Amino acid sequence: MPRDTTSTRERLLDAGGRQFAATGFAGTSVDAVSRDAGVNKERIYAYFGSKRRFFDHVLTHRLDGLLDGLDLDGHGEDALGRWAGRLWDRYAADPDVARLLAWESLELDEPAAAVQRVSSCSEVASHLRDALAVPDDASARQLLLSVVMLVTSAWTLTALTALVAPGTAAAARRTAVVEHATALARATLLVSPRPGR
Amino acid sequence: MPRDTTSTRERLLDAGGRQFAATGFAGTSVDAVSRDAGVNKERIYAYFGSKRRFFDHVLTHRLDGLLDGLDLDGHGEDALGRWAGRLWDRYAADPDVARLLAWESLELDEPAAAVQRVSSCSEVASHLRDALAVPDDASARQLLLSVVMLVTSAWTLTALTALVAPGTAAAARRTAVVEHATALARATLLVSPRPGR
């Protein structure tokens, strides 16, 4: 068997994503992750330092994949709505990410710290800023953060909707989420203080 | 010091509510709860059986207090909106309950099992059924569940709103939540299948 360190790292991150999403930070043991990955747990400490920092790496990794190449098409608030829709599709394709974000906001000290850290963030934020005429990068970053989290919450809400109304088609729930996220994003824009305006 | 068993139970339930709300089920140790309550941890097992069943007791206890005497005033969808507003006020007065619900839905097997178990539930559900012409008790119970959970999520949403717009007054955030919850409750009613209609 050839030696492949990047594959080892990847297997650990994948297993970490599964385990943390399923049982949270406190509920997941480092042993379980290493067992799931088929790798000795000492590798986690060699690669990532501590359980806590490993969680950050896992979340950042998954968020990078979630936001990679997800750009606004066009300008105006409709573009924001379509963008939220495609973001929704990615959440639906990989429910673990939504759970990871929920866990982080509940049990970790700094809420959504990883969201602000994600590498694709500033790029998407600048697009949002251009399309929506938000003055500076800091507030655009905040806006992006809020929209991401809104869609996350909306995803949970539709899961509930599905529970209440089992027959509802997934497509209908998707459009409901898009409109919901768009409306809330507009409201967020509205209440957000804009200096120099 | 006089012996007072109900006070011992109460102190454990209170401490359990604080600890579970702060760090979740897996993140809370039975020792920490007993230390917080100033009671030996063996009492938890004598009174409630296991850590898991103790969590159920804590959540049911807090939910009973949350929903106690919270009735619909009047009829129609506006009444539902006002009801959601008062529910929101109670959530705001005791944020622990919202966190407990969020924890349960994330990390425990059966989502919202305690919500369906709460003693005040059927009473409130019958009021909702009358006001909104929902056919049978089962679907009314589901409706109540969804509304409660919607408002719970709304709590997360406003926490985010506060983060994005720190200067926004709490009152403004409340009305936003009420409208939000009302609209979503109406949507839930809309997509919910109603037999015999």
Next chain:
DNA sequence: CTAGACGCCAACCGTTCGGTTGGCATAGGG
């Protein structure tokens, strides 16, 4: 060809976990 750096693992460390046990003190019925 060889020396050392490095990926990797088995085994181990002290601590904390959920849960149990034995006994002391007290309350209340006879």
Next chain:
DNA sequence: CCCTATGCCAACCGAACGGTTGGCGTCTAG
């Protein structure tokens, strides 16, 4: 006034926790 049931606690249990260590095998620079 005693006897039993019960509230309560200190101490304990095996297991599992996050984290570390020593050494084995394998790549690679010189």
